[in-house]
Amino acid sequence: MNKKCLVYVVEDEKDLGTLICNTLNQFYFDTKYFGNGSEAEQNIVTKSPDICIIDLTLPDMDGIDLIRRLQHKNIGIIIVSGRDALTDRVLGLELGADDYITKPFEPRELVARVQSLQRRIQTHDEKPVNTKQYAQFSGFTYHPGSLTLNADTPHQEMLSRAEADMLLALLKNPYQILSRDQLLGENTVPYDRSIDVRVSRLRKKIQPKNDTGTLIKTVYGAGYMLITEVEWH
Structure with missing residues (x-):
């Protein structure tokens, strides 16, 4: 039997946090509730979850600060907040959150978002990339298994899972236009600029040294294209 997906719910409203946990439990998720960010962070060190659902308004810290501390960990993140700014x-999104849901929301909608993120996590973890271990392009080395970029050099970048999925799609299809939907896949948030934000962040991480150009070209009205040769090893 496959291991259940472990979800940490970090929410200052106990009744809402309990409702989220109970609803997810009905769909065969393991859950644990935390009323503040510090307690959640301490438990993550002991036992890392597969997914964190994080409210931005926490009693001891801003949820954004907690997300910032988790951005290089291999954890899926869904933001749930009344803040719609x-x-x-x-x-x-820039810090690597996979989804953003505003309050109020239907618990069943949140379950669907969690299930979607779980499928994407499992796909990334279980499917090898053409049985290859790493990709080299324009002086960069990317290791899909560890989500690390430039792993063979002193400078190393950790990608969020959302960034890693996007880069992987581009590396598997160089010189091909990929639509916004192809790049986002199931990693779709109810926000029109989500793809633009993530592409912008990814561009900064794979900016060629001493070069003002970009490896990810915008094809207006169609999508994005990686313009470099890619070798898999």
């Missing part, structure tokens, strides 16, 4: 959405 554009800056919060953009910053959450």
Whole structure:
């Protein structure tokens, strides 16, 4: 039997946090509730979850700060918040959050989002990339298994899972236009600029040294294209 997906729910409203946990339990998720960010962070060190559902308004810290501390860990992140400001959405996505849901929401909608993220996590973890171990392109080395970029050099970048999925799609299809839907896959959030934010963040991480150009070209009205040769080893 496959291991159940472990979800940490970090929410200051206990009744809502309990409701989220109980609803997810009905769909065969293991859950644990935390009323503040510090307690959740301490438990993550002891036992890392597969997914964290994080409210931005926590009693001891801003949820954005907690997400910032988790961005290089291999954990799926869903933001649940009453804050609907554009800056919060953009910053959450830039820090590697996989989804953003505003309150109020239907518990069943959240379950669907968690299930979607779980499928994407399992796909990334279980399927090898053409049985190859790493990709080399434009002086960069990317290791899908560890989500690390430039792993063979002193400078190493850790990608969020969302960034890793996007880069992987581009590396598997160089010189081909990929639509926004192809790049996002199931990693779709209810925010029109989500793809633009993630592409912008990824561009900064694979910017060729001493070069003002970009490896990810925008094809207006169609999508994005990686313009470099890729070798898999």
